[in-house]
Every structure is written in structure tokens, then in C-alpha cells.
Amino acid sequence: MKGFRLQRGLAVAASAILAAAPVGCAPLQARASSDAAPPAEPTRSAGEKIFDKWCSDCHSTAEGPGSAALQRKYQGKRPAILEQRSDLRPNYVKLAVRHGVSFMPSFRKTEISDDDLALVAAYLTPSQGRTP
Numbered sequence: 001m002k003g004f005r006l007q008r009g010l011a012v013a014a015s016a017i018l019a020a021a022p023v024g025c026a027p028l029q030a031r032a033s034s035d036a037a038p039p040a041e042p043t044r045s046a047g048e049k050i051f052d053k054w055c056s057d058c059h060s061t062a063e064g065p066g067s068a069a070l071q072r073k074y075q076g077k078r079p080a081i082l083e084q085r086s087d088l089r090p091n092y093v094k095l096a097v098r099h100g101v102s103f104m105p106s107f108r109k110t111e112i113s114d115d116d117l118a119l120v121a122a123y124l125t126p127s128q129g130r131t132p
Contacts, residue, residue, distance in 0.1 A: 045119070045123055046116075046119045047119035047120050047121075047122050047123025047124075048123050050112070050116045050119055050120050050123075051082075051083075051120050051123055051124070054107065054111070054112055054120075055082070055120070058104070059081065059082040059083075060081060060082075060083060061081070062080060062081065065103075066082075066104060067080040067081050067082075068080070069102060069103070069104075070082075082124055083124065085124065086126050088124050088125050088126075089125060090118070090121035090122065090125050091121075093117075093120065093121040093124050093125065094117055094118070094121050097112060097117055097120070098117070
């Protein structure tokens with residue numbers, strides 16, 4: 001019986017030591033896999049980043065209010081999601097952003113600069129390099 005208690009005591013002590021061991025003491029093989037760089041994200045253009053910041057809440061999903069309004073307006077004849085459109089032109093994008101359309105607000109130059117707006121317009125315009 002004494003041998004059983006001794007073995008049990010050693011097992012409990014070993015468990016306590018392992019439980020208290022710092023996380024950084026993981027085996028080398030386990031650490032190597034966790035140190036691997038995360039997969040690279042696709043490169044996003046500056047225009048896409050600006051679009052994501054200012055426009056995507058309303059215009060990137062079918063549930064967004066801007067997309068829903070365009071769906072009602074076009075009744076499926078044109079895509080309601082702006083990034084799927086192939087008929088947008090830079091000057092129209094700039095005009096819509098600066099002056100607003102229907103319930104879409106206008107955006108001042110202090111919110112979206114002319115340079116940033118040009119990047120958004122180029123991002124949404126297939127003729128400027130984006131593929132629809």
C-alpha cells in the first residue's frame with residue numbers, strides 16, 4: 001500500500017508541476033508551428049481601403065441601406081452592390097459622394113479629400129484598372 005501512495009503522490013506532484021509550467025515551455029515542435037507567420041492577406045488598393053472605411057457599411061452587402069435602395073431603383077437590371085458594377089464612371093462617383101444621392105449624405109473634403117475620392121472613384125471604375 002505504501003508503494004501505491006508513493007506513486008500516487010509522485011503523480012500528483014508531477015501533475016502540479018506541469019500545470020504550473022509557463023506556457024512558453026511548450027515543446028520546440030509546437031512552438032515552431034505557432035511562430036509561423038500568418039497567411040498573407042490579399043493586397044488591397046488604397047481606394048479599396050478608403051471605400052471600406054466610408055462606403056462599405058451601406059454599399060458592400062445586399063442588406064446595406066445603399067444597396068437596398070439601388071436594388072429597388074434598378075430592380076435587378078444592374079447590380080446593387082457598387083463593387084459589382086461595371087457601368088460606373090469616375091466623375092459620377094465623385095459627384096454622388098460630394099453632393100449625395102437620395103438619402104445618401106454628401107461627404108465634405110474634410111471627410112474624404114479630393115485625392116482620396118479620386119482613389120475611390122478609380123477603385124469603383126473598371127476602366128481605371130479594377131476588374132468587375
